Amino acid sequence: MSFPVRAITLDLDDTIWPIAPVMLRAEAILDQWLRTHAPRTAALYPIEAVRALRDRIAGERPDLAHDYTTQRRLTLQHMLRESGDDLALAEPAFDAFFAARCEVEHYADSEAALARLAAKVPLAALSNGNADLKRIGLMPLFRFQLGAREHGRAKPDASIFHAACARLEQEPAQVLHVGDDIxxxxxxxxxxxxxxxxxxxxxxxxxxxxxxxxxEFSTLTALADWLERAPYDRTPRTDTAAA
Known part of the structure; x- marks a missing residue:
């Protein structure tokens, strides 16, 4: 079996970079920021308590399941309000967190592989997360970035995939979506x-x-190899089959 690939949509977190170390560092930076600027909030909400509160707010607001940014802002507002600190600190606190959230360390193969893929077909980022490719420095390789927050619904909802295909001006069957989540x-x-x-x-x-x-591949490099090796007869295979 062969199929055309006229464009590629890519997940970000745990596909281009590992997300767990990013979030751990962002949480630590937020905690330090609060210790400096809102010490009562930091004392009332250590990192584990912040996580629990955010999970609680996410559970109480299923309408925000696609919007991690608003979930985080509401969490900070609740923390500051309960501790008696200035609510105006919520936005700079979020800014400190989000700056750290966008300081990612790519998988070793990612940047070179993305450049190879982008040389072959248009790329679009399609993520439920809120990473900013402009801040991260990868935006030049992508036609656009479509996030669940911007779209209003998150993967696996079909509408976000279809919106990306429409912006790429391609039928879904001609677009390859690449990601780590089953x-x-x-x-x-x-x-x-x-x-x-x-x-x-x-x-x-x-x-x-x-x-x-x-x-199925273990790296983006293997995907780039496949795309370059079979630009017309793109027969599906796994790493094992390709060896």
């Missing part, structure tokens, strides 16, 4: 009519109850 990226992309590529960096087993993705 449900959000692979299953969601497939149900929306896109071709899918699973980036499986940790050698996870594919769940038997789901149809397999069109492609």
């Amino acid at each position: 449900e959000l990226d692979v299953v969601g992309g497939r149900l929306a009519g896109l071709r899918t590529c699973w980036i499986n960096r940790e050698a996870r087993a594919w769940p038997a109850h789901h149809p397999r993705p069109d492609l």
Whole structure:
């Protein structure tokens, strides 16, 4: 089987960079900022308590499931209000957190592989997270970035995939969605009519109850190799099959 790839949509967190160390560092920087500027809030809300409050607010506001930025702002406002600190500190506190959230360390293969992919087809970022590619420095490689907050719905909702395809001026069947998350990226992309590529960096087993993705690779470099090796006859394969 072969299929055309006229454009690629890419997930960001845990596809281009690992997200866990980014969030741990951002939380630590926020905690230090609060200790300096809102010490009562910092004392009342250590990092674990901030996480618990954010989870609680997310649970209470399912209408904001697609909007991590607003969830975080509401969390900060609640913390400052309860501690008696100035509510005006919520925005600079968020700015400190968000600046750190955008200080990512890419997987070793990511930047070179993205440049190779972008040389072949248009790329679009498609993420449920709120990372800013302009701050991160990768925006020149992408046609656009479409986030769940901007769109109003998050993956795996088909509408966000279709919105990206429309902006790329391509039919879904001609767009390859690339991501690490089985449900959000692979299953969601497939149900929306896109071709899918699973980036499986940790050698996870594919769940038997789901149809397999069109492609599976352990790195973005392997995807770039595939795209360059078979620009017309792009036969789906895995790393093992490609070896």
